[in-house]
Amino acid sequence: MKFLDWFLLLFIFAFTILRSVEAQNQAGFISLDCGLVPENTTYVENTINITYKSDADYIDSGSVGKIKDAYKTQFQQQLWSLRSFPDGQRNCYNVNVTANSKYLIRGSFVYGNYDGLNQLPSFDLHIGPNKWSSVTIKGVANFSMTEIIHVVTQERLQVCLVKTGPTTPFISSLELRPLPNQSYVTETGSLTRFARVFFSTSSSVIRYEEDPNDQVWSPFLNTYTKTISTDNHVDTSLSFYEVPQAVIRTAGVPANASEPWSIWWTLDETTQLSYVYMHFAEVQTLKANDIREFNITYNGGIRWYAWLRPESLKISSFASRRAMSSPDGKFNFTFTMTGNSTLPPLLNALEIYTVVDLLQLETVKDEVSAMRNIKKTYGLNKKVSWQGDPCVPQLYRWEGLNCSYPDSEPSRIISLNLNGSELNGTITSDISKLTQLIELDLSKNDLSGDIPAFFADMKLLKLINVSGNPKLNLTVPGSLQERINSKSLTLVLDGTTIPTVKGKSSKSPVVAIAASVAGVFALIIIVAIFFVVRKKKPERNTDPGPPSASPGIAKSETRSSNPSIISKDRRITYSEVLKMTNNFQRVLGKGGFGTVYHGNLDDAEVAVKMLSHSSAQGYKEFKAEVELLLRVHHRHLVGLVGYCDDGDNLALIYEYMANGDLRENMSGKRGGNVLTWENRMQIAVESAQGLEYLHNGCRPPMVHRDVKTTNILLTERYGAKLADFGLSRSFPIDGECHVSTVVAGTPGYLDPEYYRTNWLSEKSDVYSFGVVLLEIVTNQPVIDKTRERPHINEWVGFMLTKGDIRSIIDPKLMGDYDTNGAWKIVELAMACVNPSSNQRPKMAHVVMELNECVALEIARRQGSQEMYSNNSLDYSLSEFAPGAR
Ligand SMILES: *[C@@H]1O[C@H](CO)[C@@H](O)[C@H](O)[C@H]1NC(C)=O
Ligand SMILES: *[C@@H]1O[C@H](CO)[C@@H](O)[C@H](O)[C@H]1NC(C)=O
Ligand SMILES: *[C@@H]1O[C@H](CO)[C@@H](O)[C@H](O)[C@H]1NC(C)=O
Ligand SMILES: *[C@@H]1O[C@H](CO)[C@@H](O)[C@H](O)[C@H]1NC(C)=O
Ligand SMILES: *[C@@H]1O[C@H](CO)[C@@H](O)[C@H](O)[C@H]1NC(C)=O
Ligand SMILES: *[C@@H]1O[C@H](CO)[C@@H](O)[C@H](O)[C@H]1NC(C)=O
Ligand SMILES: *[C@@H]1O[C@H](CO)[C@@H](O)[C@H](O)[C@H]1NC(C)=O
Ligand SMILES: *[C@@H]1O[C@H](CO)[C@@H](O)[C@H](O)[C@H]1NC(C)=O
Ligand SMILES: *[C@@H]1O[C@H](CO)[C@@H](O)[C@H](O)[C@H]1NC(C)=O
Numbered sequence: 032m033k034f035l036d037w038f039l040l041l042f043i044f045a046f047t048i049l050r051s052v053e054a055q056n057q058a059g060f061i062s063l064d065c066g067l068v069p070e071n072t073t074y075v076e077n078t079i080n081i082t083y084k085s086d087a088d089y090i091d092s093g094s095v096g097k098i099k100d101a102y103k104t105q106f107q108q109q110l111w112s113l114r115s116f117p118d119g120q121r122n123c124y125n126v127n128v129t130a131n132s133k134y135l136i137r138g139s140f141v142y143g144n145y146d147g148l149n150q151l152p153s154f155d156l157h158i159g160p161n162k163w164s165s166v167t168i169k170g171v172a173n174f175s176m177t178e179i180i181h182v183v184t185q186e187r188l189q190v191c192l193v194k195t196g197p198t199t200p201f202i203s204s205l206e207l208r209p210l211p212n213q214s215y216v217t218e219t220g221s222l223t224r225f226a227r228v229f230f231s232t233s234s235s236v237i238r239y240e241e242d243p244n245d246q247v248w249s250p251f252l253n254t255y256t257k258t259i260s261t262d263n264h265v266d267t268s269l270s271f272y273e274v275p276q277a278v279i280r281t282a283g284v285p286a287n288a289s290e291p292w293s294i295w296w297t298l299d300e301t302t303q304l305s306y307v308y309m310h311f312a313e314v315q316t317l318k319a320n321d322i323r324e325f326n327i328t329y330n331g332g333i334r335w336y337a338w339l340r341p342e343s344l345k346i347s348s349f350a351s352r353r354a355m356s357s358p359d360g361k362f363n364f365t366f367t368m369t370g371n372s373t374l375p376p377l378l379n380a381l382e383i384y385t386v387v388d389l390l391q392l393e394t395v396k397d398e399v400s401a402m403r404n405i406k407k408t409y410g411l412n413k414k415v416s417w418q419g420d421p422c423v424p425q426l427y428r429w430e431g432l433n434c435s436y437p438d439s440e441p442s443r444i445i446s447l448n449l450n451g452s453e454l455n456g457t458i459t460s461d462i463s464k465l466t467q468l469i470e471l472d473l474s475k476n477d478l479s480g481d482i483p484a485f486f487a488d489m490k491l492l493k494l495i496n497v498s499g500n501p502k503l504n505l506t507v508p509g510s511l512q513e514r515i516n517s518k519s520l521t522l523v524l525d526g527t528t529i530p531t532v533k534g535k536s537s538k539s540p541v542v543a544i545a546a547s548v549a550g551v552f553a554l555i556i557i558v559a560i561f562f563v564v565r566k567k568k569p570e571r572n573t574d575p576g577p578p579s580a581s582p583g584i585a586k587s588e589t590r591s592s593n594p595s596i597i598s599k600d601r602r603i604t605y606s607e608v609l610k611m612t613n614n615f616q617r618v619l620g621k622g623g624f625g626t627v628y629h630g631n632l633d634d635a636e637v638a639v640k641m642l643s644h645s646s647a648q649g650y651k652e653f654k655a656e657v658e659l660l661l662r663v664h665h666r667h668l669v670g671l672v673g674y675c676d677d678g679d680n681l682a683l684i685y686e687y688m689a690n691g692d693l694r695e696n697m698s699g700k701r702g703g704n705v706l707t708w709e710n711r712m713q714i715a716v717e718s719a720q721g722l723e724y725l726h727n728g729c730r731p732p733m734v735h736r737d738v739k740t741t742n743i744l745l746t747e748r749y750g751a752k753l754a755d756f757g758l759s760r761s762f763p764i765d766g767e768c769h770v771s772t773v774v775a776g777t778p779g780y781l782d783p784e785y786y787r788t789n790w791l792s793e794k795s796d797v798y799s800f801g802v803v804l805l806e807i808v809t810n811q812p813v814i815d816k817t818r819e820r821p822h823i824n825e826w827v828g829f830m831l832t833k834g835d836i837r838s839i840i841d842p843k844l845m846g847d848y849d850t851n852g853a854w855k856i857v858e859l860a861m862a863c864v865n866p867s868s869n870q871r872p873k874m875a876h877v878v879m880e881l882n883e884c885v886a887l888e889i890a891r892r893q894g895s896q897e898m899y900s901n902n903s904l905d906y907s908l909s910e911f912a913p914g915a916r
Contacts, residue, residue, distance in 0.1 A: 057081060057082065057239075058209075059129075059207075059208070059209040060081065060206070060207070060208055060209075060245065061126060061128075061205075061206065061207040062081050062082060062083045062084065062109075062204070062206050063083065063084065063085070063086040063089060063124075063204060063205045063206070064083040064084065064085060064086065064108070064109045064112060064203075064204055065086045065112065065113055065114040065202045065203055065204055065205060066085075066086065066093075066094075066095035066096055066097070066112040066113045066114035066115075066203075067083070067084070067085035067086070067087075067095075067112050068085065068095055068112070069085075070085045070087035070088075071085070072084070072085055073085075074108065076107055076108055076109055077107065077108070078107075079107075079238060079239050079240070079245075080239070080240055081239055081245070083108070083109050083204070086114060086124065086205065089124045089125055089126055089205075090114070090122070090123070090124045090125070091412050092116065092118065092119065092122045092412075092415070092418065093114040093115060093116045093122055094114070094115055094116075094117065095112060095113075095114055096112065096113050096114070096115050096145035096146065096201070097111060097112050097113070097143075097145055098110070098111055098112075098113065098141055098142070098143020098144070098145050099143050099144050099145070102141070102143040102144075102171070102172045103143075105172060106141055106174065109139070109203065109204040110139060110141045110174070110203045110204060111203075112203070113140075113141070113143075113145055113201045113202060113203045114201060114202055115145070115146065115199050115200065115201035116192055116194070116199060116200045116201065117199050118415050119194075119415035119416060119418060120193060120194050120416070120426075120427055120875070121157070121191050121192070121193045121194070121416075121418050121419050121427045122191060122192050122200070122418050123157075123189045123190065123191040123192075123418040123419035124189065124190045124191070124205060125187055125188075125189055126187070126188045126189075126190065126205075126207060127186060127187060128183045128186060128187070128188045128207065129183075129186070129209070130183065130184060130185055130186045131182065131183070131184060132182065132183060132209060132212060133180065133181070133182050133183075133209070133210045133211070133212050133214070133215070134180070134181055134182075134183055134188075134207050134208065134209055134210060135178060135179075135180050135206075135207070135208040135209075135210050135244065135245070135246060136158070136178065136179050136180075136181055136188075136190065136205075136206070136207050136208075137176060137177070137178045137204075137205070137206045137207075137208075137247075138156055138166070138176065138177050138178075138190070138202055138204070138205055139174070139175070139176040139202075139203050139204045139205075139206075140166055140168060140174070140175045140176065140201065140202060140203050141172070141173070141174050141175075141203050142168045142170075142171055142172075142173070142201070143171065143172060144171050145201070146199070149171065150198060151167075151168040151169065151170070151171070151198070152166075152168050152198035152199055152200060152201060153165065153166060153167040153168065153195065153196060153198060154166055154192055154193060154194055154195050154196070154198065154199075154200035155192075155193040155195050155200075155879075156177060156190065156191070156192060156193070157189075157190070157191040157192075157193055157419070158179060158181060158188070158189070158190060158191075158221075158389065159188070159189050159389070159391075159393050159419075159420060160391040160392070160393055160394075160419070160420045160423035160424050161387075161388075161389040161390065161391050161424075162193075162387075162879075163177070163179050163221075163223070163387055163389075164177045164179075164223060164387070165195070166200075176247075177223065177224075178223060178224040178247075179221050179222065179223050179224075179387065180210060180215045180221060180222040180223075180224075180384065181221040181222075181389075182212075182221070184393070185393065185396055185399075187399075187400075188207075189419050189420065190205060191418065191419045193427070195876050195879065196872065196876065197869075197870075206245070208244050208245045208246075209244075210244055211271050211273070213271040214271040214272055215306075215308075215350075215384070216350075217306060217354065217386060218353060218354060219354075219386070219388065220304075220386040220387055220388045220389060221386070221387050221389055222306060222384035222385070222386060222387070223384060223385055223387050224382070224383075224384055225296070225298065225299075225305065225383040225384060225385050226249075226296065226381065226382065226383045227246060227247065227248055227249065227380075227381075227382045227383075228248065228249050228250070228251035228380065228381050228382075229248050229249075229250060229251065229277075229278040229279075229281060229379065229380045229381075230250070230251060230252060230256060230258045230281055230282055230283030230378070230379070230380075231250040231251075231252065231258055231260075231281050232250070232252060232258060233250050234250060235250065236248065236249055236250070237275055237277050237278055241275035241276065241277045241278075242273065242274075242275040242278075243273050243275075244273055248275070248277075248278050248380070251283075251381075252283070254286065255285060255286050255287070255292065255293070256283045256284070256285065256286055256292070257283070257284060257285075257286045258281050258282065258283055258284070259281070259282055259284055259314055259315055259377070260280050260281035260282070260314055261280050261314040261315070261344070262280070263280075263314075263344055264276065264344070265279045265280055265312045265314070265344050265345065265346060266344060266345045266346065267279060267346045269346075270346050270348050271348075272308070272310065272346075272348045274310050274346060274348070274379075274380055278310075278379065278380050279310060279312050279346055279379050279380065280314060281314070281379065282311075282312070282314050282377045282378060282379040283377065283378050283379075284375050284376070284377050285366075285375045285376065288374075288375040291365050291366065291367050292365070292366045292367075292375065292376055293363055293364065293365045293366070294363075294364050294366075294378070294381070295361065295362060295363035295364065296361075296362055296383065297359075297360050297361050297362075298357075298360040298361075298362070298385060299360075299385075300360060300385075300851065300887070301357075301358065301359050301360035301849075301851060301891070302356055302357075302358060302360065302849075302887070302890040302891045302893075303356065303360060303385045303386070303890065304354035304355065304356050304385065304386040304890070305351075305354065305355055305356065305362075305383060305384060305385045305386065306350065306351050306354060306355070306383075306384045306385075306386070307350070307351050307355065307362075307364075307381070307382070307383055307384075308348060308349070308350045308351075308381070308382040308383075308384075309327075309348070309349045309350075309378060309380070309381055309382075310346055310347070310348045310349075310378075310379050310380040310381075310382075311339070311341040311342075311346070311347050311348075311349070311377065311378065311379055312341055312342065312343075312344060312345055312346045312347070312379055313341040313342060313343040313344065313345075313377070314344070314377075314379070315374070316343075317343065317374075320373065321373050321374055322340070322371055322372050322373050322374065323340060323341060323372060323373070323374035323375075323376070323377060324338060324339065324340045324368070324369045324371060324372040325339055325366050325367055325368050325369060325372060325375075325376035325377075326338065326339070326366070326367045326369060327339065327364060327365070327366055327367075327376075328364070328365050328367070329362055329363060329364045329365065330357055330361070330362065330363055331363075335351075335364065336349060337369075338369060341377060346379075354386050356890070356893075358891070366378065391423045391424055392423070392439075392440070392441045392442070393420055393423065393441060394420050394421050394422040394423060394434065394441055394442045394443070394444070395441045395442070395443055397464050398421070398443060398444050398464060398465055398466075398467075399420065399421060400464075401461040401462070401464035401465055402421045402429070402432075402444070402461075402465075404459070404461040405459060405461050405462070408456070408459045408461065409449075409452065409453075409454045409455070409456070409459075411452060414429070414430060414431075414452075416428075416429050416430040417429045417430070421434070421444060422434035422436075422442035422443075422444065423436075423442055425728075426723070426727070426875050426878070426879075431447060431448040431449055431450075431452075432444055432446065432447060432448075433445050433446040433470075435467065443466075443467040444465045444467060444468060445467055445468060445469045445470070445491075446468065446469055446470040446471070446472075447462070447465065447468060447470070447471050447472070448470075448472040449472065449473050449476065450472045450473070450474050450475055450476075450496075451474070451475040451476065452476060453476060453477065454473065454476040454477065454478055455476070455477040455478065455479070456478070456479065456480070457478065457479060457480030457481070458473065458478055458480065458481075458482070458483050458497075460483065460485060462483075462485075463483075463485040463486075463488065463489060465489075466489065466490075466491070467491055468489055468491060468492055469491050469492060469493050469494070470492075470493060470494045470495075471486075471492065471494070471495045471496070472494075472495075472496045473495075473496065473497050473500065474496045474497060474498045474499045474500070474523070475498070475499035475500075476499070476500050477500065477501075477502060478497070478500040478502065478503050479500075479502035479503060479504075480503070480504065481503075481504045481506065481508075482497060482503065482504070482505065482506065482507060482508060482511065482522075483508070484508035484509075484510050484511060486508075486511050486520075487508065487510035487511040487513070487514050487520075488510075492520055493519070493520055493521065494520070494521045494523070495520065495521070495522050495523065496522075496523040497522070497523065497524060498523050498524055498525045499525065500525075501525075505524050505525070507522065507524075601661075601671075601672070601673040601674060602673065602674060602675070602676060603673045603674065603675045603682075603684065604675065604677050605675055605677040605678070605680040605682075607675070608630075608639060608641075608675050608677075608680070608682050608684075611630040611631060611632055611637070611639060611684075612628045612629065612630040612639050613630075613631075615628050615641070616628075616629075617629040619638055619691075620691075620692075625640055625641045625642045626640075626641050627639065627640045627641075628640075628641065629687070630684070632672060632673070632684065635672075635686075635687070636687035636689075637672050637684050637685060637686065637687050638684070638685045638686070638687050638688065639682055639683075639684050639685075640682060640683040640684075640685065641680075641681070641682050642681035642682065642683075657671070657674050657676075657683065660683070662729065663724075663725070663729055663733075665720075665721055665724040665728065666750075666752075667717045667718060667720045667721030667724070667750075667751060667752050667753060668721045668724065668725070668752055668753050668754075669685050669686060669688065669744055669752045669753065669754040669755075670685065670686045670752075671683060671684065671685055672684045672685060672686055685754070688744035688745060688746055688752065688754075689745075689746060689747040690744075690745035690746060690747060690749060691744065691745060692740065692741045692742070692743060692744050692745070692754075693714060693718075693740040693741070693743040693744075693745060693751070693803075693807075694739075694740040694741045694806075696745060697740065697806065697807070697810050698810075705843045705844070706749070707844070707847070708844055708847060708848035708849065708852070708888055709885075709888050709889070709892065710749050711807045711808070712852065712856070712881065712884045712885045712888050713749070713750075713751070713885060714743065714745070714749065714751040714807065715751075715803075715804060715807055715856070715881050715884070716878065716881040716882055716884070716885050717750060717751040717752070718743045718751045718752075718753050718800075718803070719800065719874060719877050719878045719881050720878055721751075721752060721753035722735060722738060722753060722796055722800060722874050723874035723875055723877070723878050725753075725796075726793045726796070726873070726874050726875075727874070727875060732793065734791055734792070734793050734795060734796055735753065735796050735799075736776055736791070736795065736796070737755055737776055737777055737780075737799075738753070738780060738796050738799035738800050738803060739777050739779075739780045739799060739802075739803060740803055740806050740807075742754050742755045743803065776795075776799070778814070779802065779813035779814045779822065779823075780798075780799040780802050780803075780813065781795075781798075781799070782794070782795035782798035782799065782868070783798075783866060784798075784866065784867065784868050785798075785868075792868060793873070793874070794868035794869075794871045794873075795868070796874070797863050797868075797871045797872065797873070797874060797877065798863060798864055798865075798868070798871065800863055800874070800877065801824075801859075801860045801861070801862070801863025801864035801871070802823060802824065802860075802863075802864060804856060804859065804860035804863065805823045805824065805827055805857075805860045805864070806823065807856075808839070808840060808841065808853065808856055808857060808860065809823065809827065809839050809840065809841055810841035810843060811823055811826065824861075824864045827839055827857065827860075827861065828861065831857070831861075836850060836853050836854055836857065837850075839857070840853055848888070849884075849887050849888050849891045851887055852884045852887040852888055852891075855880065855883065855884050855887070856880075856881070856884050859872070859877060859880045859881070863877065
């Protein structure tokens, strides 16, 4: 029995609500009818007596829409209009809430063919920086809703709709209801509702005003259950759970009193953690000799509660004190009369929630509000990516920002690039609240007023660019000039007005003053300085964070004609290479354009790739790779340690990847170790992150062009990094997204559309990555002429028509994997290798899906450990202390 389906079915037939018992006020309720116009309209919803208003004050993006008239009659007014989000990956509602309090947050969705496309959308909902749930609309006139019980930590809550595919996210209504802080307590995470039911023959849903917190209760009954009820008042005053009278006054009892009574359900995802709440009250007037007493066990005898005697006309609520899980997602609760009991068991109401882990921390509060003020001051609403949290998740970081991502601490903003953003007015003091800022680019705007003195107090600030603001008064405040003189800060101004430089400033090479025409030259100098500064930091390659070059600077860097200016420091002579490799003693393998040797550089192991002299394209590719690698740093991309450009001898020196490439590991060439499913999921997600970074994280974005298993290298601990950017090409992102070049790549992995049309886009990498995913899952050769279907895509497609996932998964895994995860990843891979590039997902989406596969696998492992460890098999009574008495 799936409660959810039953519930949704009922919900469609409007809320035929029972008579109001106690009028309540709607204190703290936020009830938004999304897309309601005109914006100042409010109305009281029929039957539930809740006042809804337009969402216009809570969001500054999206378009309003209305479901087709034909569908209106089935739904309440709050579901007639909606707001959709054709632009931007992530669009967010900002709601004022009370910090550190618990809320029930509910999103409702009715598609109703509002856009005339008859195409059912699916997308994700996020709460702050974390995913809350996926929304998949199942029919044109189907109602869906999703709820979360969540403790908000700040005064602002963000609810975001995130695009995950070709369809457009939308929302019909958004509701927030404060809940008592003592209710629904979890060890970790927030709760999404799986079921909230009471036992009744009626088909009416109960919510406000019966339920003062506007929780929605659905009636439930099956053939094994009948109901009993009372007209008397049931005392609920001492409970944290404000269960409405209409719910608690009725109870389910077994239809056949002599048999044990069971209630069961299957969670949508196996091994999900969940919490169960049961509410009891005796609603029958007991005779002198009557005893109603029962035990509750689940899944074949695990004790949940023993000797339970519901109190007469008084609620007792029981909650699982710990998250529960079951290996197959199935739960079967059995209620058994004890020996002395004369009456069968009873249950008045049941709630089931699954746990959503919200692991990402929000960016530091003051910086978030500073960024929001900056957005408002300069009217930057048109920046589509400026929605939700500025830094997290990294994937949706605001355009022009760079952030630090320390472990288990909130993110901070470290660079802000508002180059060419049509800023006017003065430079806002909100910038001073970004205390970790290292680089600030305000160039090419229409700013006026003074250069503020507060820049001097921003201790970490190293580079400020205010060039190209003709109205700006270029007088440099004294304190700032001091910092410039002490070389702790670089200020880039227009040459048109020479700033007053005190004393011996002519000696100071750090002040880069450039006329706009000479901008390129100035930038080269800045870049040079920047690299010198960076070079001084000792732990370069261990730094897992994002590149700290500001995007504006990085952009001009690629235009600079002479890359050796920027990287002399890592240039190594041929004789050093000979020494390093001990005269090329140990060969690691043959890479893209030459042989790779093992070497030692400053006590660290490195891989030295020598470029073969015969390689025709050699020098060009070499320079391309040096330029790229020096610019690109990501923990899932193989890092460049140095390079050699010494006459005819060209070499690239990379960090050493102890476990070789993925292909070797899959084929068993490196000893007999079989990569576990968890290893494989981790490798998949990490290499996807590397690729996603190339596509979206670096400026300008890049296409790898040669994604394959031999280009995925593994560290000592089987962390994955993407290698070989020899073929990478930057590609423009706006307008034209294609670059025409000579087709390059590896047979089997090569995007057929790219091969045919010669048009390159990042979707070609997605194709190749899909092939890699299929290899990871199946461990089959990409092309095998002896197979009925030689190419792996065709083979998997063919095998899938038989419907048995097990026949395609690598037999070496011996069945030790999560079947749901396997389906998910195979479906994802098949979407990636779609012949039409338009139909393929973006890497951002691939990363998200793979993260879910990893989570499934981790949950599976933990779940099975928990279920089979001794202490959880026999729950003791104390773990289920009553939630109220
Ligand atoms: C809504 O705004 C319009 C124009 O701005 C005004 O004419 C109308 O009276 C307002 N309605 C309400 C209910 O305030
Ligand atoms: C609707 O709610 C208001 C207060 O929010 C209350 O005054 C009124 O009596 C309620 N109406 C009904 C029919 O319950
Ligand atoms: C939320 O609070 C801020 C300041 O606390 C205020 O400026 C803003 O108008 C509020 N927004 C809404 C929709 O109430
Ligand atoms: C969609 O709604 C219709 C009734 O409107 C129902 O018959 C159908 O089962 C629903 N589909 C899904 C997938 O829930
Ligand atoms: C639930 O458990 C009871 C008792 O163990 C059993 O009789 C019943 O068949 C089970 N129901 C399901 C659906 O597994
Ligand atoms: C009820 O649970 C108690 C404690 O586990 C146990 O001793 C008793 O035998 C159970 N009674 C029945 C009928 O299962
Ligand atoms: C059951 O009833 C008997 C006799 O009335 C009594 O001695 C015994 O303690 C009762 N058992 C429980 C568990 O209440
Ligand atoms: C900035 O520009 C906007 C529109 O372009 C204008 O409305 C506003 O008055 C300007 N502000 C200042 C301070 O010039
Ligand atoms: C620029 O600012 C300085 C100091 O505030 C002031 O003395 C000077 O007159 C200003 N120049 C212009 C052109 O407004």
